[in-house]
Amino acid sequence: MPLEIIPARAGTSVRLARGETLRVVDPQGGQVCDLVAYAWGDVTEWLSNGRSFDYGGKLYFSAGDILYSNRSRPMLTIVADDVGCHDFLYTACSAEMFRLQYGATGDHPNCLDNLSRALAHHGVAPHLVPTPFNIFMNSTMRSDGRLVIAPPRSRAGDAIQLRAEIDLAIALSACSALLANGGSAKPIAYEILEA
């Protein structure tokens, strides 16, 4: 499969069969890609940050780490990672968030709508979207306990590879929140590598 492009502020979905690897690329550098995953054919089993925190014993994940479902099954293993800086704490940006934090009026492109629309044919409504694995998002906790969002550390061409441990329905969204993306919304690229 050739490299596919997700335009800035847009989303898409893919089927990732067990053993296949999803490679997500930051074409220009400094861009976040939200990722959610569900068991193929059963959206009641979803990628869970909380289970992953518990079994991993940490908040931040990179190569060699396993991401778990709400039913405690391994869903994705990070098999390669050029950046080593991703977030699993922040919810997908939403229309309400853009109103509250950016003063947006009316609708605004956002990851929550992108992710749920990309998987609407699987029955994923917005309230069924869990906290995404926010690839390349640079969140850190300061020593005083405050959370801080900084620009991604990813440079042009940097990538992460995630191998499916079960058959998955995955949605990806090129994030629109300027604060998380170094001031500009940019595209994301991806490809599926065969087992």
Add this chain to the structure above:
Amino acid sequence: MPLEIIPARAGTSVRLARGETLRVVDPQGGQVCDLVAYAWGDVTEWLSNGRSFDYGGKLYFSAGDILYSNRSRPMLTIVADDVGCHDFLYTACSAEMFRLQYGATGDHPNCLDNLSRALAHHGVAPHLVPTPFNIFMNSTMRSDGRLVIAPPRSRAGDAIQLRAEIDLAIALSACSALLANGGSAKPIAYEILEA
């Protein structure tokens, strides 16, 4: 309303009207109480740790802090807190978790079942239970990024008070996971204070 007791390893649900305050008490000290909340009459709006992290700019919450829904509405305000040490990162303990982490065979009392059963009449299935606000749970992130669970800091009679900002369906569970509860599962008490 008198103080109600939740027996060790059990759960319950309450209706908390806007303006009412839920007071959760640790009768013996050292016991965690998982709390989840939904908008009354609409379980598609739920208490969201990720939105609360984002709007609060931090991972740990105490008196004066607001806990938000997935739709970015204030749900609960912490109006008093004797302990100041609670967790919002760990998923509810589950039968699968007890098998994986404690070697349990078959079923084991767990917060995920307690919370979902307590709200089953509202349509809450286990996969609709988000990460609870884990009252009195003592999780900390070390400087090397590892998460560590320590015994609760709560002493006998310590309490937290949460005021409802909208009408809520709330479930509470006295946690069974020995690691989080200083080695023994104990009861929890609560009362509802009128507006």
